[in-house]
Amino acid sequence: MFDVALRDEVEGYLIGLAELDERITAAAVVGSRAHTEGDRWSDTDLTFAVADATEPVAILDEWAAKLRAEFDGTTLFDLTAGPITYRVFLLPGALQVDLSVTPTSQFAARGDTFRLLFGAANDPVVASPRNSTDTYGHAVHHAVRARVCIERGRAIQAEYWISSLRNETLALASRRAGVQDWHARGAHLLPTETRERFADALVRSLDPAELSRALKIAIGLLLDQSDQAPALAARVRNHLRGISEPEAPPPAFEP
Incomplete structure (x- = not known):
């Protein structure tokens, strides 16, 4: 299994990419490590606001190429839920990296596990309870x-x-x-x-x-x-x- 140092390196690398990309207007940590340190098996789960005029998948494609070149990362699958596009990656040591992108006009917390890193988010969206x-x-x-x-x-x-x-x-x-x-x-x-x-x-x-x-x-x-x-x-x-x-x-x- 991966070590925590690799996870931290990958997370820092991705946040750095986002901070330098003018198309990214905000970023947040979601999942188990939003408000806790998680544990040594916790994955990396980041979400980003993308300028409304930008094609979100294009950014994911660019970052997929960078993750492959820098960390031998492999894309597993994409998933769309409402305005959000998710892409799941697997890196050496079975490190899972979950990235999601949302148009800036709809970027918001959709649960309790959301910690804003930079930029701004809209009012939280409360999901309807499962039936x-x-x-x-x-x-x-x-x-x-x-x-x-x-x-x-x-x-x-x-x-x-x-x-x-x-x-x-x-x-x-x-x-x-x-x-x-x-x-x-x-x-x-x-x-x-x-x-x-x-x-x-x-x-x-x-x-x-x-x-x-x-x-x-x-x-x-x-x-x-x-x-x-x-x-x-x-x-x-x-x-x-x-x-x-x-x-x-x-x-x-x-x-």
Whole structure:
């Protein structure tokens, strides 16, 4: 893994580029290191305001070339969310660098993890809360697909859907507990008993009986979150209970 000195060097290099670029009107640190020192595994996460007349991707392309030349950096992917364009890089030592650019007229904090480095930001933008009914609905879908895959003898696909069901349910449990629900970021803050129950829903092998066991526990965890989507949960409760158990012992199969 990378060392902290490399991370600091890369971060300083990028901030220096931004300070010298007249197209960049502001910069901020976002993510875990916005208000804390993070830890030795924390990545670099910077966001920049770009003059409205500038094409944001052009700047990312220029910086990608510089990161490649200076640090052997590799572009992994781009992501667009509203006015923001994100680009994720991987550097030696598995150092992840996340850069995002936003037109100056829309540059603003979009969460608590935002520390302005230079320039100015607009008033913070409060994101709409995630829709728990949609999350619950996705989880129900995944539960159905998991049961179908078990019955069809498709072990790896069944494991995929059980894991997807568990992850959606973990988001609901995190939301209820008031911790971050994206990508299990707040899972370590959940009560010990809750974490243990989610751990019990992990698939331990591709044996049909084990897949059914994990699915049943994952469905039980979802039913425990019914108060977050009461109308939908009431309509699908019996369906979920029905697919918790196989219709008949499935045949043995190869993964």
